[in-house]
Amino acid sequence: MSKDIFDKERLTPALDSFLRDVNPWWERKPGPVLPAYKRWAFNITLSKFQKGLAPVIVIRGPRQVGKTTLQLQIIEDLIENKGIPSNHILRIQFDEIPSLRGLQEPILSISRWFENRVLGCTFNEAARSGQPACLFFDEVQNLKDWAPQLKALVDHHTVKVLLTGSSALRIEAGRDSLAGRITSVELGTLLLREVAGLRFGEQIKPHLLDNDLEPLLQKDFWKHLQQYGESKPELRDNAFAAFSERGGYPMAQAHPKVAWPEMPIN
Numbered sequence: 001m002s003k004d005i006f007d008k009e010r011l012t013p014a015l016d017s018f019l020r021d022v023n024p025w026w027e028r029k030p031g032p033v034l035p036a037y038k039r040w041a042f043n044i045t046l047s048k049f050q051k052g053l054a055p056v057i058v059i060r061g062p063r064q065v066g067k068t069t070l071q072l073q074i075i076e077d078l079i080e081n082k083g084i085p086s087n088h089i090l091r092i093q094f095d096e097i098p099s100l101r102g103l104q105e106p107i108l109s110i111s112r113w114f115e116n117r118v119l120g121c122t123f124n125e126a127a128r129s130g131q132p133a134c135l136f137f138d139e140v141q142n143l144k145d146w147a148p149q150l151k152a153l154v155d156h157h158t159v160k161v162l163l164t165g166s167s168a169l170r171i172e173a174g175r176d177s178l179a180g181r182i183t184s185v186e187l188g189t190l191l192l193r194e195v196a197g198l199r200f201g202e203q204i205k206p207h208l209l210d211n212d213l214e215p216l217l218q219k220d221f222w223k224h225l226q227q228y229g230e231s232k233p234e235l236r237d238n239a240f241a242a243f244s245e246r247g248g249y250p251m252a253q254a255h256p257k258v259a260w261p262e263m264p265i266n
Contacts, residue, residue: 009112011103016117018097019110023087025116026080027169034073035254037198039066041187044210046074049162050082054183055154058163061187067164068093070187071136074162078145086125086136090114091136094143106147111135111157125160134160134206141165147177154181164244196239 008203011019024031048057059067075091078084083124092110100106115123119133126133140146140163154161193204207225215221229236246252252263 009109009116011110011113015097015100016113017074019090019092019113022093022120023089023091025075025089028086031072031076034076035069035250037071037248037250037254039187039194040071040191040206041072042070045070045162045185046077046183047162048183049074052160054181055159056150056161056163056178056182058165058184059187060165060184062248063166064188064251065187065189067166067187069139069250071162071164075134075136078134080142087118087120087129088131089134089136090118091138093138095139100143104146105149106143107137107140108148111153111159112148119160123157123159132158132160134162136162138164139166151177151181154178179223190243190247190250190253192239192243195243195248195253196235199242199256200235200238202235204228 007154020026042046046058048054061067071091075089078089081087090111094106103109111123115121115133116137119126121129123133137146140150143149148159150163153159168258190198193206196202196204207221207228242253242256246256246260249263255263
């Protein structure tokens with residue numbers, strides 16, 4: 001009798017249950033309610049993820065700037081608008097996962113478990129069918145040897161991986177192992193135009209395109225930028241005032257009536 005494919009990788013019952021709980025879309029159940037506002041990095045990250053020029057995308061930035069929310073918004077969009085099968089998406093938040101004791105290579109072990117228990121075929125079979133698996137790893141820098149594990153994963157399997165990390169030093173330390181396989185998005189606190197969008201519902205298009213710094217050398221760019229600011233003095237001043245009052249963390253601007261000492265930002 002041939003060995004069952006599902007015996008290839010077994011996790012503890014607690015970890016198995018946890019992974020199913022935090023990936024409710026596997027059972028066609030909704031995920032958590034998400035903010036309607038999407039930060040500037042949403043479209044850029046989604047575009048990079050879909051194009052797949054690099055198999056690994058990392059979103060770096062301090063805590064509380066919206067990295068986890070961005071991950072979940074992308075997952076929701078992939079399922080609802082891009083036609084990605086829900087069982088092709090795995091998400092793990094490593095700063096809240098139960099004990100990984102016994103798993104020497106947690107990224108590889110959980111990926112193999114997902115491949116066998118949820119995806120139902122190999123990663124490469126899924127990719128050849130036109131629907132590669134999408135793996136989302138949150139706060140991955142908390143794992144020992146995370147970069148070599150990811151290298152082994154993407155070198156031998158066609159998958160799309162989106163990472164987040166709060167420790168720039170730890171993430172940067174792992175980039176050498178992933179040279180040629182990784183691209184990054186730097187996510188900081190809210191831009192002034194994002195304050196206007198989140199606080200006042202005013203959508204302002206960026207004047208500077210992503211990775212396009214040449215206009216900064218052109219006098220006309222600064223003239224047009226000045227003219228735009230002068231054309232919307234009330235919005236400009238309100239956004240500046242809101243930023244001065246509440247800072248650049250999304251939660252603080254999304255809840256302006258909550259007293260600052262009560263904000264769970266640390």
